[in-house]
């Protein structure tokens with residue numbers, strides 16, 4: 253898909269039809285997404301694709317504080333697990349006062365949603381989640397971090413592509429020359 257069309261079509265989708273997402277589609281999204289850049293190529297993350305019956309169970313962990321109720325009907329999720337900071341991240345934190353891991357994870361999630369949209373799938377990045385419950389579900393240590401979850405599925409027929417609401421470019425962009 254042409255890049256601008258892809259950017260305009262990608263949106264946070266909060267309604268999904270029953271059409272399932274295949275395991276291969278989820279794997280392909282992740283295969284493409286890990287082409288994302290990261291600080292010193294540290295790739296400080298792991299990806300889990302939750303599909304089928306397990307996704308029904310998983311959806312409870314993103315329906316917290318009364319939010320994300322739409323997730324109950326989402327057929328699959330990609331979960332980003334935060335990796336341990338490597339030497340670069342630790343140096344970044346110490347000397348540059350910069351946390352590179354969340355930056356890398358943000359870039360990765362952008363790649364995930366755009367790769368999915370390009371394959372005809374819709375997504376929603378989810379920050380509202382119960383990390384402890386996700387860790388227990390995945391059999392990980394209680395303090396493992398899951399900064400973002402991505403809902404993946406097919407929007408129902410006729411689900412509108414909303415106009416993008418963004419700040420005027422002049423508020424965000426300055427040309428320096």
Ligand SMILES: Cc1cc2nc3c(=O)[nH]c(=O)nc-3n(C[C@H](O)[C@H](O)[C@H](O)COP(=O)(O)O)c2cc1C
Nearest residue numbers: 262263264265266320376377378379380381400416
């Ligand atoms: C880090 C992050 C966390 C988000 N968390 C949620 C969430 O928990 N639930 C939700 O419905 N949308 C969530 N969103 C989606 C944003 O609300 C959405 O991207 C924004 O309003 C712009 O709309 P668009 O994605 O349709 O262009 C999140 C987005 C980001 C980047």
